[in-house]
Amino acid sequence: MADELNVEFVSLRGRDIDTTATPAFTRERRFVTFEIPLEDGDPDTVWNALDSSRRGHIRTARKNELTIRKATSVDDLRRYYDLFLNNMQHFGTPPHSFGFFERLWEELGDNVVVDLVEYDGSLINGQIVLFSEDTGFHWGSVSDHEYRDLQGGSLLLWNSIEEATRDGYSTYSLGRTREGTGVYSFKKSWGGEKVWFDDYHYFPDDEITLPNPDDDKYDRLKDVWQRLPRRATRVIGPPIRKNISL
Template sequence: MSTSKTKTRLTVTDCTDRREWNDFVESNDGPPFGLWGWREASRNYGHDTHWLAARDGGDIVGALPLVEIRSRLFGSKIVSPPYGERGSVILADDAPESTTTHLVRQAKRIADDAGVDFVSLRGTTVDHAQFEGFEHENRFVTFDVPVGVNHDEMWDGLKESRQRQIDQARENDLEYVVGESLDELREYYELYLQSVRGHGSPPHSFEFFKRVWETFADHGTLHLGLVRHDGRAINGIVNLGCGSTVSQWGVITDYEYRDLQGGSFLLWKSMEHAHENGYQSYELGRTREGTGVYMFKKSFGGKKTQYDDFHYYPNGPVELPHPDKSAYKPIKEAWKRLPIPVTKLIGPTLRKDISL
């Protein structure tokens, strides 16, 4: 970052120009969950949004997308980003040193005025000193897999056990397809309903996925991958591209068919798709270190990267949401027993207010 620009020229306002915002996020390798489309999807749930732009003169030099979620059941919070892997502050290479400070202070003002329980800025590595008044946590990691290398290097980066599973998937005659229509998005959504119910979690609405689809697919940065067995989808994924990176999101599985190795096959095909479309990195999403999912992702050969999460509590510390909290276990077990039509009907009303 530049030190020659004076901080007194910096102003922070809510950006109203979709193209200007997206151009800045993309050119500075921001996350897809910070693009304007995520703002529209969040607004579609009825949430207020604050797409804060720091300007030095007239140009954007820093950005902080925020979504305000108010719920009688789950409390009130401001999150960057909800429903996604990584958000928080995005900086230009020549941004003045105080840019993050200005953005974070504005986020605190909004939180104080709104009286929310907490602010959560999730998943970025920045200058910790500029997050005055925030508590810092390293709760999650990700793996960044280089996909700008040649195809053989990508394959050689996988552990041999993972290579064998991908070969096994091919032997099992699994079919990989790239979804290009709303019908295929509906096919994905039907499997998604089954998959998230198996985790004891309420689903997003189809309208949420449709809004993401319409925004990102038209922009050419959404890749919907499906693996089928005998014509039936058994694995699915939504990959979102921004800048030089593709971010994994929305991984789903029919666990009845997990021995066919469709999950390994689909992730490899996603990496190939990112490689073929000129991206440099494939980001595997936030994961708790030491879990089974962590070991699975590690086997694809990426570089482990720590997510930095920052939390601000306007009215004093509160307990942050945690899906593995023991108190939720009876609720999750009960949810698993509900018929899918019921979870499809009532789930989105709950899911929209859960920021994870």
């Protein structure tokens, strides 16, 4: 298909394939995750493995009268999505459509959990956690930067890890990231094991440099996106997003 469609490359992310059977694919390690072991079912063991500064952030959050609850309706999901839109514009990135999240919500049922943090009636943090077999996959964190000093994100993630431990899950995965970034440092502070993803690539013609969202050539596009009206990013963002591969 790649040859017929004349694409520049095919990327299989985080897959383990037999390169002896498919020698045209080359392996490259570009992303890592951190996997937190939960096997003994004791949240105290997980707590003690956290970086001391992370435990301090969680303690701070507990003093700030934050309310944690799970989304129970499409209206809750829409509130999460509004905060997601804010974050994507801040990062200069086109967003997924609301329909994308709505389909996750409807199709995955109990295997998807949307957690919310509220402060004085305002939604200030949210996250999506996907559960499969014995693993929880943390994905889709959003936050209101105006309230970042309240440490709601740390409290929300810890609450989810604590619940997964008590519910008998064996691993909590923090999702893929690039080594050396700020997000990488945040995830490292949770005491998990660093795990590399094996990505496989096929180049129909000459090998090219794979796209990197941190490349300077995207700075102008990010700046333009950040200046757009919020309503415009909601409308034109999803059609752009589904055609981006970074």
